[in-house]
Amino acid sequence: MTKTENKGVLKTWKDDRGFGFIKPDDDSDDLFIHISALQGMTRRPYRGDVIFYQVEHGNDGKSKAVNARIEGVDSHSVEKNSDKKWLWISIVVLGLGAIAAAVYVSNI
Secondary structure, three states, X not given: OOOOOEEEEEEEEEOOOOEEEEEEOOOOOOEEEEHXXXXXXXXXXXXXXXXXXXXXXXXOOOEEEXXXXXXXXXXXXXXXXXXXXXXXXXHHHXXXXXXXXXXXXXXX
């Protein structure tokens, strides 16, 4: 996989099927993009969006866009959601610990 970031315009998009084709700025052939390449975007893509992406070449000889993002669209991080999960787990564990301590003290 190439680490170079490329740029193009989303030429077609079939939202019901979750894929489309990018017209690269370098005038190379249209490139397949699947919705999974746009993980973390706060909205789904629309035809005409500017897409930044990397290219992955498959064993079948076909290329596709990966690690893509939509210009001007915010992304949400999986790590932020993960951090919130650990915060809630910590709160629950501390709460259960406090209850156990209270029960222990009341039985002394």
